[in-house]
Amino acid sequence: MTSARPQSAVNAPTQYAEVGGRRLAYRSMGNGIPIVLCVRFRGTMDSWDPAFLDALVRNGFRVITFDYSGLGLSTGTPSYDPVSLARDAGDLIQALDLKEVVTLGWSIGGIAAQIHFAMSQGQVTHMVLIGTTPPGPLAKLAEQLFFDTAAIPDYALEEEVVLFFEPRSAASRLAASRSHERIERRLSTDRSPPVPVAFAVPYLSSGPRSPVFPSEEVLSVLRTTDVPILHIGGDHDIIFPVENWYALNQQLPTVQLLTYPSAGHGPQHEHPEASADYIGSFVRNTSRAAGRR
Numbered sequence: 001m002t003s004a005r006p007q008s009a010v011n012a013p014t015q016y017a018e019v020g021g022r023r024l025a026y027r028s029m030g031n032g033i034p035i036v037l038c039v040r041f042r043g044t045m046d047s048w049d050p051a052f053l054d055a056l057v058r059n060g061f062r063v064i065t066f067d068y069s070g071l072g073l074s075t076g077t078p079s080y081d082p083v084s085l086a087r088d089a090g091d092l093i094q095a096l097d098l099k100e101v102v103t104l105g106w107s108i109g110g111i112a113a114q115i116h117f118a119m120s121q122g123q124v125t126h127m128v129l130i131g132t133t134p135p136g137p138l139a140k141l142a143e144q145l146f147f148d149t150a151a152i153p154d155y156a157l158e159e160e161v162v163l164f165f166e167p168r169s170a171a172s173r174l175a176a177s178r179s180h181e182r183i184e185r186r187l188s189t190d191r192s193p194p195v196p197v198a199f200a201v202p203y204l205s206s207g208p209r210s211p212v213f214p215s216e217e218v219l220s221v222l223r224t225t226d227v228p229i230l231h232i233g234g235d236h237d238i239i240f241p242v243e244n245w246y247a248l249n250q251q252l253p254t255v256q257l258l259t260y261p262s263a264g265h266g267p268q269h270e271h272p273e274a275s276a277d278y279i280g281s282f283v284r285n286t287s288r289a290a291g292r293r
Helices: 050-058 082-095 108-119 144-150 157-164 170-183 197-203 216-224 272-285
Strands: 015-019 022-029 033-038 061-066 101-106 124-130 229-234 255-260
Touching: 015 082, 022 050, 022 082, 033 082, 033 108, 033 272, 050 061, 050 170, 050 272, 061 082, 082 108, 101 108, 108 124, 108 216, 124 272, 144 157, 157 170, 229 272
Parallel strands: 033 061, 033 101, 101 124, 124 229, 229 255
Antiparallel strands: 015 022, 022 061
16 A cells, blocks of 8 residues: 655645635645745745755654735635735635744845734744845845846746846856746645736836835834844845845844845745754743843
């Protein structure tokens, strides 16, 4: 008799939560501390590298990925307004009856995670941000290359290298190829459909601007919170330069910064196991009390 295939990110079944008149599609892996992942622009549940998700499970997390309203396998009205994305995360957390949770947001998902955090303090024990921007004026702007590439209808590997890795690094390009292969291993019978280009592209600005995230309210929360926050970035992120977090040194009392060299906008896909290990250690060993000044 053939034994059942162990569950991992490539075969975790899609589930659904009925909430607020819509159906949010999600997947749950592992049985540890709940960590809810908010995905990037034009991303779905299938945009995460399975190696990263499985490594989070090995680090003691219950990993929950989901599709935003009206995108992927979820129903409802789609929007890239970060407040709407934050509401999706909050509604799913409520529907799953998660009392305490770690939130993780990548790119625009990181903006959504920060807004959700500001709206629901007390529920989030730790926040992890990947390749995203802080609120307020920026010390360094994005590169036009991002806007030109992000609007291309179908991302091939070469576009993924430009958007999420460091094209000038042979090691990063190799990591991009390997990550792409892992993502493609997801069950073909249970995949989220791509985000329609006609919907997504109008949300892109024509070029760099500052601020991207003009929320003094959220910035005020980050300046006063005692909740531990970790940002993981690459040293050459063409949309959300990590320099903007370093410019806030000594202003954000609980923010820790991890920056990979020769890496881009998706460092957790270039370094999936290491990133998951850092996140696991951060959550296990950093408490709210330790974050207070």
